[in-house]
Amino acid sequence: MNKVVLIGRLTKDPELKFTTTGIAVTTFTLAVNRRYKREGQAEADFIPIVVWGxxxxxxxxxxxxxxxxxxxxxxxxxxxEAKDGTRKYVTEVIAEETQFIEWSSKAETEAAIPNDLTYQENEDIPF
Known part of the structure; x- marks a missing residue:
């Protein structure tokens, strides 16, 4: 059985590319905290993730x-085989399912909503 479930934070913005046949592929690195800490210092693993379609x-x-x-x-x-002729080995997680746990901060969300669409608490609801 080969099944991985991870929750973590993106270390940088995801990189979107398309194959020659037009299939979308996104790659990013996920920082996943370890359960145990050493001397009060949090530790994390940095895992390469690939998402398709x-x-x-x-x-x-x-x-x-x-x-x-x-x-x-x-x-x-x-x-x-790398350009210098050496053999490179890669281990990565191929995501079959993604769950966006944290989309954006409140400030980012409010900035994205035009002023005329925001609801003011003291306004009457029109229905």
Whole structure:
């Protein structure tokens, strides 16, 4: 069985690309806190994540550096030959499901809503 479930924060904005056949692929690194701390210092693992298809586009459009996200998927390993001729090995999580836990801060949300659409607490509701 190969199943991974992670919750963590993006270390930078997700990077969206498209394959030659037009399929979206987004990559990012997820900082996942470890359960135990050493001498009061929090420790984290930095895990490379790959998301494909519509989920890739949504992740790139709605998630930003520092936001909390949940990932469910599988671990894959692969290797390739680098430009210098050496063999490189990569281990990454292929996300099969993403959950946006933290979309944006209140300030970002309010800034995105035009003034004429905000509801004032003391206004009468028109229905």
């Amino acid at each position: 519509k989920q890739a586009e949504s992740t790139a459009n709605y998630m930003k550096k520092g936001k909390l996200i949940g990932i469910s998927g599988r671990i894959e390993t692969r290797s390739y």
